[in-house]
Amino acid sequence: MTQGHASESGIPVGISACLMGDQVRYNGGHKRSRYCLEVLGERFAFEPFCPELAAGLGVPREPIRLMGKLGERPRVVGTEDYSRDVTEALDRVSERFIAGHRHLRGFILMKGSPSCGLERVKVYHFNGMPSHADSGAFVRALKEHFPELPLEEEARLNDPVLRENFITRVYAFDDWKRHVEAEPSYHALLQFHSRQKLLLMAHHVESYRELGRYLAEAHRQPLDAAMAHYLRHFMAALSRRATRKTHTNALTHVLGYLKQSLDGPSRQDLLQAIEEYRLGQVNLVVPLRLLTHYVKRHGSDYIRAQTYLDPHPYELGLRNTI
Structure with a gap:
């Protein structure tokens, strides 16, 4: 009746690598998503990406966080060593990823991540206290350089309306x-x-x-x-x-x-x-x-x-x- 759906190889969709079960989180763990792999995986050809790993932060690694003042672009720094600033490194890998992945039809993101969180990611004062919320550094780049790309957090796919909207x-x-x-x-x-x-x-x-x-x-x-x-x-x-x-x-x-x-x-x-x-x-x-x-x-x-x-x-x- 309509224009047809996915090709045999599946629709190319990006996904935070930890959601695929890859052990790329700061502590060497993962956040494998059964829904993504077992349901959407039959329709989508997932292309996993971890901006933190691509930026050379390693596994395991010191966690990072967003830090800055309300109204300013947050910096991305170490949670223990604030002088460890990886903002530019994440910008570079994000822009390279976008330039090479214009074929994607969407991206499923890890909730709360300072790199991959879609929204409501905590931004801290330099005194260590939470200040406000923003998008993760990688998501910020996606929104700026690939604004038409559908984005959603894996956790929000539990909501039937948000799930249907994204797909x-x-x-x-x-x-x-x-x-x-x-x-x-x-x-x-x-x-x-x-x-x-x-x-x-x-x-x-x-x-x-x-x-x-x-x-x-x-x-x-x-x-x-x-x-x-x-x-x-x-x-x-x-x-x-x-x-x-x-x-x-x-x-x-x-x-x-x-x-x-x-x-x-x-x-x-x-x-x-x-x-x-x-x-x-x-x-x-x-x-x-x-x-x-x-x-x-x-x-x-x-x-x-x-x-x-x-x-x-x-x-x-x-x-x-x-």
Whole structure:
């Protein structure tokens, strides 16, 4: 129905090496993630990376921490020897990694790490007391030099909404990489937007409208500039969590494309399923499976192509719990 999912080799996704079971932590340990290896590993081709090891810090090693004042970029220093500053070393390996890994579709990170923590990583005063929170040094580089890359912490994948959001972004970015970036054209850009419209609507309706207006005039700009603008705003929109309200809006739009083809009882069944979802009585998979059934039978090519109906492999069961 949609653009297709992973290739046989899997979607390339970066991951903190300790989550793969590699013994790269400061104490020689690891944080092996069963979900990543046993579930996502069947769909993703993981590429592990430890910025601290790449920066030559060794195993075992003195732990590091973020240190600095609120509003300033934190330094990365030893927890025992504050004069041991590895900020520039981590910057160098981070930038080299990014330059060589533009093919990635996402990155799964280790929570709380001074290098790999996505957010809420403690930043300390020079007196040793916690000051505020920030991203880890490697993540800061990813956000600066590869802002469109989907990022998530492994621990946050336990949350069904965050898990579904991250994996949706990975597959959407994979679609972009394979069908727009691989053979750039204004036509490819417009086709991408066309099949992603309802997914955009489910995450951020304002971006859905703004990007539609933008593309109406995009041909007046150089193609690379138009693609960069679109991708930046598209991925930012998908990073917003879809809610029951926004999903209900998207589901209702799908139904709107079927109304003329459905008899009264079928239409009423769909309306009831959507309403039960809106009220929190059933999960998203219920109205979606019903809608998908009728889309296959009665839907136009346009509505059948919508990635919203099938944004990631059904076998992952991501919409069974939201």
